[in-house]
Amino acid sequence: MIRRLLVANRGEIARRIFATCRALGVETVAVYSDADAGAPFVAEADRAVRLPGHAPAETYLRIEVILDAARRAGADAVHPGYGFLAENAEFAAAVIDAGLTWVGPPAKAIAAMGDKLAAKALLADAGVPMLPSWTDGDQVTGFPVLVKAAAGGGGRGMRVVRDAAGLAEAVASARREAAAAFGDGTIFIERYVERGRHVEVQIFGDTHGTVVALGERDCSIQRRHQKIVEEAPAVVPSELRERLHAAAVAAGRAVDYVGAGTVEFLLAPTGEFFFLEMNTRLQVEHPVTEAVTGLDLVRLQLLVAEGEPLPLAATSPADGHAIEVRLCAEEPGQGFRPATGTLHRFAIPGVAGEFTPTKGLRLDSGVTDASTVSVHYDSMLAKLVAWAPTRTEAARALAGSLARAELHGVATNRDLLVRVLRSREFGAVEIDAGFLERHPEVLAPLLPADHLPLAALAATLASAAGRRAAATVLAGLPSGWRNVPAFPQVTRYAGTDGGEIEVRYRLDRNGMLAEWSTSPSAAPTPLEPAAVGRDATSGGDAARGLPPAVTLVEAASDRVLLDVGGVRRVFRVHRVGSAVFVDGPDGAASLTELPRLPLPAAELAAGSLLAPLPGTVTRVHVEVGQRVAAGDLLLTLEAMKLEHPVLAPADGVVGELPVPPGGQVDTGAVLAVVNPEEDAR
Incomplete structure (x- = not known):
């Protein structure tokens, strides 16, 4: 029986495993x-052991260091979570050789499925x-194709190639990314199925020869070939569901599988399905299966690792519907560029439970208020899961909670997720792996551009009230009152798009x-009185360029209530230094209050390209003095496990290339200077 479990992982999945351990009485x-x-x-955790260093290669990927930590802490079992060493057969064997219980499949099964070609x-x-x-690449007989890493998963190393001209660079780039993420740069190429859906089957095996399917999940909504929306059950005909389950169980039995695993398939519009890969670990999206089955999959993992038989022999019908979204620190409108920084507030309303099977809303999060999102690991902050009797209800509840969440300090993909869940196409199950490419409208922020002025006004009034x-x-004077009524109070803000208001x-x-x-931004001028009764939602009297009629009902430092054209709207305001975060009924805004008398700053050379986040310059593709065209690849920046x-x-x-290959940069560092054509010298 497992007494003390070491989790060889971090963040959300470590907290998830700890929650079940607490319920079972496992240290x-x-x-x-x-x-x-x-x-x-x-x-x-009951105990914690430091792994000196920051990068995964120094810490979470070092087998000998993990085993030493288990010995020092007196652990008798190891759970790998997902990612890092979770699908490393050498690690599984080393754990067992050290006399510890391995909470996962046999090393032989991991090795068999770890090489996707084999x-x-x-x-x-x-x-x-x-x-x-x-x-x-010379063997490819037709396009489009998908370049894939033979080891690892999570979409890393994947590249879609639509013609022969782009194949060589895609293969080289995929090899580099796979080597960085998994320590193995082997790749292979397979036919790419247009409009394919990603459907996977959760399987479970025990040491007594039982392998069962616990239902399937649809994980078709993806960015960069990484899942961001998952649901169970998949909306497929019952006959197809049975064939998917049978194929998945056959895959498990072929390798004498033990523990939790997932067999992933590509479902073509014709109804055909094809094997993609088998993940020999617990999946990120396992909570949706838990929601519709009522099972705690981590509990089953621990019981199976202790030699117990599975308490079920077949798949039971799904109870209701569950949808999960992955909340990530990234900017969808900037090519899903990862974001870093301090998460000043992380508040999601309506959560009924965390980390274990829950009806309603479930939150599995690796962060809390004041957490730091660093450049060293992937961008996922949390998973939010909604269970409801029907798919429509689950999507609505999930979108509503996300839209009302307060996520301050780090850019996230929240608005994208809400738009996907509320889209007509998602509701009609018109989804596939290319959904985001075909629907770029979901990348737009929830807050319409013409509603930003109201958010900025709320920020200003909250600051004045504070x-x-x-x-x-003179505390009795009204906020903002002055003896020169013809001239207004003025506050300037920078928005996330770099513009000012x-x-x-x-x-x-x-x-x-x-x-x-x-x-x-302009010099203060006397204000023209605004007429009453303008349509607030249209931005007021557009013909005259006037704002909507607004009445201030009440204002405090953290809450402003405005009457806009006869409709009251509440704005929640959170200030951290010069940063101001406004959450209103139409969406959220992040503003930075600019100083009234800014200090002079060094001027960047025209054509300077700045690092969007900390990272490492892995390759420089051009030379100083080389003529380039718009869109040409200058260099590659690696950050948060991805190439940018x-x-x-x-x-x-090209006028300057100040950072050589291998150079580390911080946010805002100059990566290159391209002198415009007319200024080229």
């Missing part, structure tokens, strides 16, 4: 890098349908809003 051990020293999962050959013999594939509340003299307002002697307007291409913004000549 827990965390391992943590220096970057994770203050993370929630470390504080929640796995395809093995399972084809077991009757599992396969796509044609090649190991050499200053008056903190005043030690200036708010001008005046309060009367009773503290009520007399006039207001917004504009690009840096492209020429316009035609010109």
